[in-house]
Amino acid sequence: MDIFSELNEAQKSAVLHTEGPVLILAGAGSGKTRTIVSRMAYLMKEKGVVPWHILAVTFTNKAAKEMKERIGELMEGNADGIWVSTFHSACLRILFRHAGLLGYPDNFEIADAADQKALLKEVYKDMSVDPKRYPEKMTAREISRAKDELMSPENFAEASKGDFSLEMVAEIYRAYQASLKRNASMDFDDLIMNTVRLFQEYPDVLDHWQERFQYILVDEYQDTNTAQFTLLKLLASKYKNLCVVGDDDQSIYRFRGANIYNILDFEKYYPGAKVVRLEENYRSTGNILSAANAVISKNRLRKTKTLWTSKAAGDRISFRQLDSPMGEASFIADDIKSKVSCKEAEYGDFAVLVRTNIQTKEIEDAFRINHISYDVVKGLRFWDTKVIKDLTSYLLTVAGSANDVRTVRIINLPRRGIGPSTVEKLLHFAREYGISLLEACGDKGRPIPISSNTRSKVRSFYDLIVKIRKETEGFPFSSILEKIIDETDYMNYLLQEAESKEKYEEMRQYIDKLKETLDSYEAETDNPDIVDFMRQNGLEGNALDKNSEDGTEKNRVLIMTMHNAKGLEFPYVYMAGAEEGLFPGYSAISMEDPMEMEEERRLCYVAITRAKKKLTISCARQRMVRGELKYASTSRFMKEIPANLLDTIERPQRATRYERKLSPERESAHEAFIEKPLAFSKEFQQLKKGGQIGGRKPDYEEGDSVQHFKFGQGKVLSIKAGERDYEVTVDFETVGVRKMFAGFAKLKKI
DNA sequence: GAAGGCGGTCTTTTT
């Protein structure tokens, strides 16, 4: 394939300028990815740069994956060895080789959001900090911000001298870092900060990686924080071949530490940098682009650029003000339905963008009432789910990876009568003797100051872990997981905890997904190791993509936040909740910080430019805020769109919508679709009482050939009756002899 | 000492 055949002039010059620093200012929908990928291909094909010397960094796994695929296509598979990864996983791979230099063991782990919270709680307890005076959330944010800014606890303490509460935060930060280290863990921010530290403290290590990565490409550069900026600066300082791609107008992660000046002042930091502007938009109609340009032009802090298109003006932008969020939601639902029923579009063509997650509720309700299939793109990530955290904690503990955070998590889960005060005592004991919490649980000889009754409970927890460990030696991870679920009666616990059948089913699906992931990992990896597995996956983003992978239905309306929509495009886009106080948000208005307001405006720009064909903006006159009905005026961003681009309908056609929603029939129809509380679902109650079914005798025998969904075909060597389930040993053609539990393995006789 | 219920608090966005 010819690299240049599909590129415009600006894109071509971005590709051809291979040496020295380059800033590609890529407007929304301007063929950014195509340009980067072509540039990499050009480097390899024409300039003879070996893949080994190229590093491409992105923010999301999704972007990395897409880039990898496209470069693979363009290079016909000759691009192996090129590093295309997120900041975090690139740092992980680097740190992995030099962990010892920083005083970490080689098998260090990654502490995710939940681990951080647990650790912070411990620190609060140890230091007797009042969480009311220092809310954990705020402290966590300050610590994260400090790391983004490459501030060590010492720097932080220095900078906060004189401010009593900040000094306290500095103390907490210091203790938090200590307990991370004690647990041989790094949190997400540490991955970047420690890599920078590594490079700064060990010039020879830095030199090695500079030689390795002679050409560096960075995607979404406007989202980099100080730590990432410094990391790139260090890596690129030898060869100076740093090519960054980004759009200052799409910088929407300030709250996460992103520093817009990194891109605005690129030429200052990299003198002589070549700047290329990609302004031709291939995505949206003329009217949509004009609206986007008009809104963003109100920002002062930006590098001017104007998107243009050769496309027609297209439809005008619809704007509708409704009375309530319910009215707004049913307007959107009706609108989508009418477009679908006249075959103008199908469900998969639509996206509803909201500012905050709370807004999705009414929209979901309206979609359910109207039988519109939809999906909410949730912020919640698979690996942060409670079920997954629970089970992986067990898995790691069984595997012998002692970590107190995990032990605390599972020691009383399901309930086995070991409460907080016992855990507290055990922890103290463990510290005193320099052993892990788990070891403390199994300690017979030493006098843990707890009652004999509790002691036996603690003891049996320890025995349980040891038992599972012994009985599953050499089993595939998914089978160990099954054994854990079985021995702890975990499914029954979930059933009792679940507030609805749907929630329970959802959690069961998560478990299936975990098993699947474990099996694929094991089938693909030479020396499968559960700690390695967790490290790999802890950095993986939303694995909760219900409809993309094995999904049956892809044709759904997507509901998501504007942040989540970045990088995506849809023929029809609804921007819901265009009200002062919601969008722009209350804090942006009250803080009177122009930076905040400009960030909100950029978010608006991102939202508008997601639309290819038609943009519909809506808002409600009143909305419930903290239980109170509040009146809201139309968003200022709406007023920034020139009137001639708008198709405004002043009053809702049917002002009765709000009442209609409240009418008795409507109300009952509505209720039928709202998730039923437990008490109403007899079936679910019954399910709870019944508990889980144990293992049934399999329908295959020794010597039979069977099919496993991941490991393929195999021959049954033996079937043994275990305590609760049948233990089957199978010789697979692909992976050899494996033991597994019949009830879970779902082996099919062939 | 553990478990469950009650009342007070706080709402942006998350790799």
Added chain:
DNA sequence: GACCGCCTTC
């Protein structure tokens, strides 16, 4: 409306 900590009960 959801979450968390505190308080009461067993």
